[in-house]
Amino acid sequence: MTAKAHDLKNKGIDVITLSAGEPDFNIPDYIKDAAIDAINNNFHKYSPVDGFVELKKAICTKFKRDNNLEYEIDQIVVSTGAKQSIVNAIMSLVNPGDEVIIPTPYWVSYSAMVTLAEGISVFVNPKDSSHKISADQLESAITNKTKMLMLNSPNNPSGSVFSNDEYLEFSKVLEKYPDIIVISDEIYEHINYDFKTPSFASIPGMFDRTITVNGVSKAFAMTGWRIGYLAASKKIAKACNKMQGQITSGANCIAQQAAIKALMEPPSKVQYMVEEFQIRRNLIIKLLNQIEGFRIDKPPSGAFYVFPDISSFFGKEIKGKKINNSSDFAMLLLEVAHVATVPGDAFGSPNCLRISYAASREDIESAINRIKSLLS
Incomplete structure (x- = not known):
């Protein structure tokens, strides 16, 4: 998935990356x-x-x-x-x-x-x-x-x-x-x-x-x-x-x-990052809850990922692509909506999708809007 995202970016396609496992802040x-x-x-x-x-x-x-x-x-x-x-x-x-x-x-x-x-x-x-x-x-x-x-x-x-x-x-x-x-x-x-x-x-x-x-x-x-x-x-x-x-x-x-x-x-010197992550967490959950099929029963309490259950899409055909598992769904988001995520089967949870909010609020809003448009 990462290689595919890089390939699309190298072709000049505007891919929004919500797959990152690292903070997007500069070092203090x-x-x-x-x-x-x-x-x-x-x-x-x-x-x-x-x-x-x-x-x-x-x-x-x-x-x-x-x-x-x-x-x-x-x-x-x-x-x-x-x-x-x-x-x-x-x-x-x-x-x-x-x-x-x-x-x-x-x-x-x-x-x-x-x-x-x-x-x-x-x-x-x-x-x-x-x-x-x-x-x-x-x-x-x-x-x-x-x-x-x-x-x-x-x-x-x-x-x-x-x-x-x-x-x-x-x-x-x-x-x-x-x-x-x-x-x-x-x-x-x-x-x-x-x-x-x-x-x-x-x-x-x-x-x-x-x-x-x-x-x-x-x-x-x-x-x-x-x-x-x-x-x-x-x-x-x-x-x-x-x-x-x-x-x-x-x-x-x-x-x-x-x-x-x-x-x-003291850890308080980097608390500003945590506070911003919390704002982004709340934002991305609010936006994802507006898309039918994404299930988040409880907001995450730490890190900078949401891990919704997306199994309701399995067995369906979306934009001519059959969705059999989370890898198919993540590839659909990447190839059609140009949003990079990580399928849950990589983490032992095949019904889920990892979405990172280690990205700007603007990118989060744009990415989720793309996904919403794709699935509507």
Whole structure:
């Protein structure tokens, strides 16, 4: 779908992109200034595999300030993006035949990473439109081969957010299975609207078994700077450090210096982005609710995506194109309305469509109007 959108743009067609997984804001000036200072101060040597000590200290400060979690610097590994942090952990811990529980919808790379480690992805589908599994469903998925549970809140692609009470219910299940490790992907942590999702490691009894993954891409609009990090037990952090040392070594030295500044400033300095995302969320939901066939039972509580059920269009013919699934529907929107989205089957939810509102209000209005015109 992405390649097709690029191809149309290269032909001069005005494609509105609502498929982006990154903020459309510029990086705050105080972060840019830190990077410029790093260049002028000649930060150009190889960095330590697990990150500069100053950045690891900043990460520890962030965890204490924002999540009430206390880590030592040898529990932190800085990587080239949160994606690398996750794959480091999976490759270090998952053995052939091990099962990894992945609630759906899920970020597309999780299952591929498990496959790379020769593990087995066990998908658990929510029973309702909340896009969240229950504790009972979690327990039903556990077997004697279960090695790991993947959590992602706020969630990509649905924007759903687990509450403290829901995490407590998960913890009660996991207490019965002490060998299961949890990866908590919290990259959208600061982009929430209704309530702040807790860090899973802060739930009583879950600290030692949780690998917390975060980064600077989403909250600070630093996607291209590729700085992510994980916090885990010293043993796991050491294993991830070894894994990374044989693949990429240390992350970019300039970006690390910029990340120190980003993390040491209070999250309130980037709250303006969250406030704008919330305005856009409300706008896109209002517009989509005016189109018959798009079902959004509850507004997303975090991230910058809506994930409507569009299965009512399946089996129909629209503008001479038969719609059998979400991929067909997304292709129709791209080829005819020139609006780029992402089909839900990529995320394990084939009845849905991911629409990003990391775009200007003008683009959102124009895109949804195009879709409405197409389907009317």
